[in-house]
Amino acid sequence: MAMAMSDLPGDLLTEILSRVPLTSLRALRCTCKTWEALSKTHIFGKTDAGSTFLGFMVIDYKLCSMKLDLQGTHNNGDLVYRPSIKRLWLLEQAEICEVFHWDGLLLCVIKDERRLLMWNPYLRQLRWIQTRDKLHPSYMYGLGYENSNNNRNHKILRLLDVTKSSELGPLFEIYDFNSDSWRVLDVDHGSCVIKSGVSLKGNTYFLAEETWSEGFVVVKAKYFLLCFDFTAERFGQHLVLPFGAYVSSIKTVVLSHVRDEQLAVLHQLEDNNVMELWITSKIEPNAASWTRFLRVEMRPLSFVTESFFIDEEKKLALVSGFFKLFTSIIKRAYIIEEQRCMQSVEIGNARKPGNKLVLSSYAPSLVQLQINGRGKRKERDY
Template sequence: MTAMSDLPLDLVEEILSRVPIISLRAVRSTCKRWNNLSKDPSLTKKYYGKEAKEAMAVMICHSKACLMNVNLHNHKDLVDSSIKQIGKLNQVKISEVYHCDGLLLCVTEKDWRLVVWNPYLGQIRWIQRPRNEFGLVVDTFAIGYDSNNNHKILKLHHPRSHEKYEIYDFKCSSWRFLGVTTDRYKCRPGVNLKGNTYLIATRSLKETTEEFLVCFGFTSETFGPRLPLPFHSVPIDDVQLSVVGEEKLAVLFHKWNIYEIGIWITTKIDHNIVSWRNFLKIEHNMPLADIYQCLYGSFFVDEKKKAAMFFYVDTKASTKYKAYVVGENGYYKEVDLRENKSWKLMCSYVPSSVQISSKVFQ
């Protein structure tokens, strides 16, 4: 009888590719060879990265950080779109989550503690809380990494904190203040792309207010120059960021007084440069009138299928939890979220083998 460790490499890879992420811990205990192979970055990218058949995302459901399989199908497909839970961080209740390089930075709901979770390796790491000058003020965070692949956490300043930024270094396991400013503009929570964090910023001039994109680089630990958005917006408009795969950024724009939504994807993006292309426009004649009043600030893009998913919560009728899949030529599809009530937030997720702690998540 052939031992598990003696099976051909291609057969082992095929077996591992069919194992759900939440079950990989059990598979790794089979033998040393399977353990090492499952953590190989090339295998991770092959089966869970760009070539993956199903996209993955993170949602907060019932105050739990959940890993989801997301299938977006346009009108050419013969199967329905779906959202399916494949993993959950059960230990604590979560209020916010930020993704970078397969790591999820989660903020707990009541005491605002920080915990980093790698669902692929089944690891967690608790992070020492930064200083909080204003008692129960909830801070905003970002997670990224520098040119040496050292991961860091940025604490964005609250408007009352006089532009004080702090950064946590995973290697040093400590917080320190940064001597950087943001040129008198305010940043909203952003997304991470290739180690850097991109944020929507607002700056008030004498008689006008402008919005733009800004990048925080974790290598230089500074903010880059103001980068243009593919439209003109003001704070009352709905402007949201999302990551497409591992190399592109998407932005959604909904003018507050117009029944129209536009989505753009970057063609080039770096610390100090960006260019955009129009990806999708949702016209006012589509049967989505309600959603324009209730955009939840979260969307997901599947560039290959030329489709996007965004979310709708009817605050007047709590029974309505829906996601809308939209595509070319006026296509739309509703996905009922009754099994995932009380959801909050959604961001794309790509697994990685980044080691964060020796403590294993149960």
Template sequence: MISDLPQDLEEEILSRVPITSLRAVRSTCKHWNGLFKDGSFIKNHRGKEFLAIKSNGSQVCLMSINLHRNQPIKRIGKTKLEYTSRFIHCNGLLLFVTEEGNITRLVVWNPYLGQTRRVEPRRVYGQKDVYGLGYDNNNNHKILRLVYRFEYNVTQELYDLKSNSWKVHPSPSAIVYQPYTGISVKGSSYFLTKEKGEEVVGNAFFLLGFDFTREAFGPRLELPYLSDGREEYPKVLSALREEKLVVLLRRRVYTLEMEIWITDRVEPNAVSWNKFLAVNMATITGFKYLVYARRGLFVDEEKKVVVFSEMTAYGPHNKTLSCIIREDGYLKKVDLGEECSSRGPFVCSYYAPSLVQI
């Protein structure tokens, strides 16, 4: 009888159940249902899957990938969303920005519960709008919308999923650099930002963190810079297990030198950084590949590994793959298949199921 198994073995077995089968497993008995309601079990046993989001214009797929073993890639969830251009991942929920022609929509998806919800706007969504997803101290999930009508004309709106209502807040004094969405860490959203009127080059960038409990932005947060101070491309933000921020710095133009930094402290009002990895893609790839990190950057801190969602191979037939890179020059190319290939993949980091009703 499985009920006679030691608890640690039972939990290990249940942790391997695909996300799409979890609801059926929960309904098997009260004990298992209680385990999946236990926040510590979810965090310790269900937060180990590395996921990628892929879109083909008619559906979005959630893919499970093993970074360190040659195991097949598994599709573990899908939902019908047309023309997905951006997404935010927070606490097991996914917020998608979908665009078709001049029509923009917001859709929240909980893959674990199999629920989707369209968020109707207070006024029509714009293609230049920027979004954040987070939650307050009472675990109420909220969406931040920065409405851009002109370059410096920004309205700040906040949507509460529980009350299904919008409200307007004072506009931020700085400008969130478009077209980035917010990165969710510990329930707050973080944005690459510049001062109004300041040219967006090199060291003009800084961070702003939005606190969903106070419903306000914190002070200016400094970013790390390349050690020799040479001009660099705009930084790329990501998150590690929704607990730390990750930033990628890259040289301009004819070099493929990159540095990756991770926070050892991050709050909406304070941040500090440590260098994680420095790589030269020219040395690793021999200039055969160029990495694009804006659509997905993922870090495995323990294994000293970085995953990029797009790596283009130059030659007679250009091909886009995902890639896994280590500082010692290790390079592994990952083909995520053709099922949902035209608009992805988008890296989603580690995922833990959410019981949040949407």
């Protein structure tokens, strides 16, 4: 007599369900209450690592999911990359300016709001986080957690970019998930200007710039990394980048990560079309060592990278950015491999100026958000 799925041993059932693609998770949850309950305590729906990019992006201030087969498909003998991009009906009216992803969570920065939105797509949980003022582009964010007795207390670091704002206010504020409160943080980050950050292993690594002057004339400016430790709540020492990092010779520097294990950096030089990508062989708050991952000649020459994703196994990178064509700004994404031609990825154009096409790879998480809100039309989410 055939055995029903509900009669299988728990360990075997969990192993079977873990092989279901992540994009089929909603159908799995609707099958029976037992599977729905199991999905809240176990990670089901693997993302077919090594063959599929699954992530999020912002197009025209709307949050979208993106699924891309990294192997591509053949069309009349040509290899093409056509992702499936779907708008998520998380907030129908809100304009989402930026999305930060770490530890399976997404932090959504919403235009003209006095609150942030934290979302766990896997558990379908929302948490609203009140702020003391309206959100605007002068703020940057670092995301991480404090390890305490093997428990993760998640935190958000908010930084005021003084180069973009004339308003007075605290340079650093930190939000604690456990206490549901903000507090001003008095930390020393030296004389550098912080540019952007990537979360990794519970900390945030920021790209920073420091200048040297003689009188009122800037002599040199150099990029480096600066880690914010969320357990100690302080910055570490300067971490050297793996290339000549003088600002005058660089067109673009962008940070990313490889899973939650390695940091990655991409840079393009100002005077040629060479793009290099590096990944860390070791990364700690006060130490980093690097190996070069890819080095390619970029076309078109004016392309500027805004975000990227690395697939180590396939030795390729997915990059998004823009280039100028006469007076127009054209948004593009490309698959880049060292030994093959660059392949265009059809992602469409973002029509509103200043809106980045930011790629963010996704891995599911069981982090509980202590819900204070639930998304509408959640059936369209994961």
